[in-house]
Amino acid sequence: MILTAEKLGWKVRGISILQNVSLDVEEGETLGLIGPNGSGKSTLLKLLAGILTPSSGHVSLQGQAMARMSRRQVGQTLAFVEQQSDTFERLTVRDAVELGRTAWLSALRPWSAEDDRIVREALRQVDMSGMEKRSWHTLSGGEKQRVHIARALAQQPKILLLDEPTNHLDIQHQLSILGLVKALPITSVIALHDLNQAMTCDRIGVMSKGTLLAVGTPTEILTLDLIRDVFGVTARFIRDTDGSHLIRFQSIQ
Amino acid sequence: MTDITVERDRRIATRRISYLLGSVFLLLIAVALGVSVGETSMPIHLVGQTLANKIFGASYVLDPIDAGIIWNYRLTRAIVAACCGASLAVSGVVLQAMLRNALADPYILGISAGASTGAVTVLILGIGGGLLSLSIGAFAGSLVAFLLVIMLARAAGGGVGIQATGLIILAGIAGSQLFNALTSFIITRSANAEQVRGVMFWLMGNLSGVRWNDVLLAVPIAIVGVCICIWHRRALDAFTFGADSAASLGVPVRRVQAIVIGTAAMMTAVMVSIVGSIGFVGIVIPHAARFLVGPRHARLLPVSALMGAVFLVFADIGSRVLVPNQVLPIGVITALVGAPGFALILIRGRRIR
Ligand SMILES: Nc1ncnc2c1ncn2[C@@H]1O[C@H](COP(=O)(O)OP(=O)(O)OP(=O)(O)O)[C@@H](O)[C@H]1O
Ligand SMILES: [Mg+2]
Numbered sequence: 001m002i003l004t005a006e007k008l009g010w011k012v013r014g015i016s017i018l019q020n021v022s023l024d025v026e027e028g029e030t031l032g033l034i035g036p037n038g039s040g041k042s043t044l045l046k047l048l049a050g051i052l053t054p055s056s057g058h059v060s061l062q063g064q065a066m067a068r069m070s071r072r073q074v075g076q077t078l079a080f081v082e083q084q085s086d087t088f089e090r091l092t093v094r095d096a097v098e099l100g101r102t103a104w105l106s107a108l109r110p111w112s113a114e115d116d117r118i119v120r121e122a123l124r125q126v127d128m129s130g131m132e133k134r135s136w137h138t139l140s141g142g143e144k145q146r147v148h149i150a151r152a153l154a155q156q157p158k159i160l161l162l163d164e165p166t167n168h169l170d171i172q173h174q175l176s177i178l179g180l181v182k183a184l185p186i187t188s189v190i191a192l193h194d195l196n197q198a199m200t201c202d203r204i205g206v207m208s209k210g211t212l213l214a215v216g217t218p219t220e221i222l223t224l225d226l227i228r229d230v231f232g233v234t235a236r237f238i239r240d241t242d243g244s245h246l247i248r249f250q251s252i253q
Numbered sequence: 254m255t256d257i258t259v260e261r262d263r264r265i266a267t268r269r270i271s272y273l274l275g276s277v278f279l280l281l282i283a284v285a286l287g288v289s290v291g292e293t294s295m296p297i298h299l300v301g302q303t304l305a306n307k308i309f310g311a312s313y314v315l316d317p318i319d320a321g322i323i324w325n326y327r328l329t330r331a332i333v334a335a336c337c338g339a340s341l342a343v344s345g346v347v348l349q350a351m352l353r354n355a356l357a358d359p360y361i362l363g364i365s366a367g368a369s370t371g372a373v374t375v376l377i378l379g380i381g382g383g384l385l386s387l388s389i390g391a392f393a394g395s396l397v398a399f400l401l402v403i404m405l406a407r408a409a410g411g412g413v414g415i416q417a418t419g420l421i422i423l424a425g426i427a428g429s430q431l432f433n434a435l436t437s438f439i440i441t442r443s444a445n446a447e448q449v450r451g452v453m454f455w456l457m458g459n460l461s462g463v464r465w466n467d468v469l470l471a472v473p474i475a476i477v478g479v480c481i482c483i484w485h486r487r488a489l490d491a492f493t494f495g496a497d498s499a500a501s502l503g504v505p506v507r508r509v510q511a512i513v514i515g516t517a518a519m520m521t522a523v524m525v526s527i528v529g530s531i532g533f534v535g536i537v538i539p540h541a542a543r544f545l546v547g548p549r550h551a552r553l554l555p556v557s558a559l560m561g562a563v564f565l566v567f568a569d570i571g572s573r574v575l576v577p578n579q580v581l582p583i584g585v586i587t588a589l590v591g592a593p594g595f596a597l598i599l600i601r602g603r604r605i606r
Binding site (some may be wrong): 006046049050070071072073074075077078079080082085086087088089090092095096100102103107112113135148155176215 | 258261352355369484487488490491493494495497498501502503504505506543547548551
């Protein structure tokens with residue numbers, strides 16, 4: 001198991017936000033996390049990234065307890081793109097992506113031509129190559145999101161955690177980012193709201209009220225009953241001409 | 254391939270060395286001017302001869318009074334001004350990065366005021382005595398003030414975001430008012446008021462009393478402090494998108510925060526204990542430096558240090574020559590330059606959002 005959560009719980013001021021979440025992520029898979037607003041997707045991802053310290057339970061990376069690893073080791077293994085983050089600094093797109101190399105650099109290992117290459121490749125992967133010199137605050141929401149993803153790619157992680165990476169993105173870039181993540185030979189955990197996009201993940205985890213209700217393949221998980229119980233809407237499956245299924249939703253009267 | 258890299262590394266190294274030499278040269282010119290210009294102006298060759306006598310044991314025949322003024326008064330003053338400017342500017346850069354707040358600065362956040370109170374308390378209680386215990390008192394005061402301000406901002410519903418940006422500044426204002434009032438209270442109340450320098454010294458800064466023992470404290474603190482911050486330049490960069498983002502980039506957030514904020518507080522505290530609190534250097538200089546070299550700390554920190562040093566040497570010259578036969582508190586000069594600069598930052602900051 002490349003990433004494991006064991007009985008994770010997180011409390012803030014005595015209120016329990018996340019309870020008893022156990023999860024095994026397999027090497028190379030793309031795991032989708034779905035659930036309504038406030039169900040704890042972001043909290044779980046932050047715990048997995050080691051940004052929050054669990055109140056109970058623990059996380060292990062490649063069989064090693066994360067609590068015993070240095071932040072630098074974690075940063076070389078795992079990258080995390082937050083749901084939202086911005087800055088008042090007037091840095092360029094390239095500067096923002098170069099930050100992804102932080103965990104690999106030190107006094108003995110200064111910036112090199114190899115780092116330049118990695119940064120250029122990350123920008124190319126998110127289709128931002130021509131915009132290296134643009135100033136951060138002139139970017140559109142979707143362009144910022146793509147730069148965040150490029151920074152995570154420049155980290156060359158084994159595990160990529162993405163919190164709603166496709167919000168702000170136009171439909172073409174939604175598909176290309178998800179396609180890119182799935183095509184990369186790395187493990188990824190993605191919080192998503194679009195259930196049709198979640199259907200394309202290898203496995204899906206369903207969050208509800210701070211617990212992980214179920215984990216499994218899309219066909220096991222995305223049933224009409226579960227969608228009704230968790231999201232409070234009725235759903236119908238529609239068969240497309242290529243044989244795949246689409247979900248349509250209707251609010252319950 | 255390797256030839257190209259070696260070639261590249263060599264080019265980078267040469268560039269760094271030429272920047273370093275250029276900075277040292279600029280600094281020397283500023284200090285020389287600081288020594289030369291004043292109520293009685295000392296010609297540059299006289300300055301050179303005095304230094305040659307003192308440092309290299311040359312034997313130019315000089316008026317001992319002139320030599321004394323140059324060596325004991327003007328030179329010490331200029332060197333301490335430079336150290337103080339570099340320290341305050343770098344502290345400003347660090348606090349702005351850690352709090353992700355364009356308006357953060359040791360003076361505005363009440364760190365300088367807390368340092369004053371700490372120093373005055375040590376003086377009045379007469380603990381230990383001597384320059385070092387004064388600095389330690391100032392350091393304790395600055396940390397107490399900073400923690401208090403942060404806690405106040407948190408309690409007022411801080412966190413991150415634009416609202417919190419304003420809150421922490423408000424908390425800083427409350428903190429500086431409180432500590433400045435405490436300083437004034439302690440000085441006024443104390444029976445042996447002569448032992449303590451005047452209220453104006455602690456609130457506005459003054460370089461008049463600076464001597465060689467102050468130089469021996471200010472120089473190592475400024476150099477070590479600036480170097481510690483430059484050492485953490487990549488970690489400081491990583492805070493651009495916040496502490497969570499820094500953590501996921503592989504930065505040990507708590508440790509870096511403690512080290513660099515501690516360093517900023519130490520530099521500020523030591524400078525305050527020598528020259529009192531001087532405002533606006535920590536906010537105006539970093540922003541001017543950002544404007545010139547951008548937000549990456551590898552350049553921002555050294556350039557801010559250099560600009561801060563030169564700026565304060567010139568501010569000191571201004572404080573001595575602007576009003577004939579009078580020495581203005583140096584804080585008056587920095588405020589005269591800094592307040593409009595601050596206004597500019599506010600206006601520019603609004604455009605960003
Ligand atoms: N620091 C905190 N203090 C108090 N409550 C918190 C804190 N962080 C999260 N919560 C609460 O925990 C719950 C889960 O939050 P989380 O951000 O994980 O939800 P989410 O599933 O990511 O939702 P969304 O789909 O809106 O992004 C929410 O009810 C939120 O209000
Ligand atoms: Mg969320």
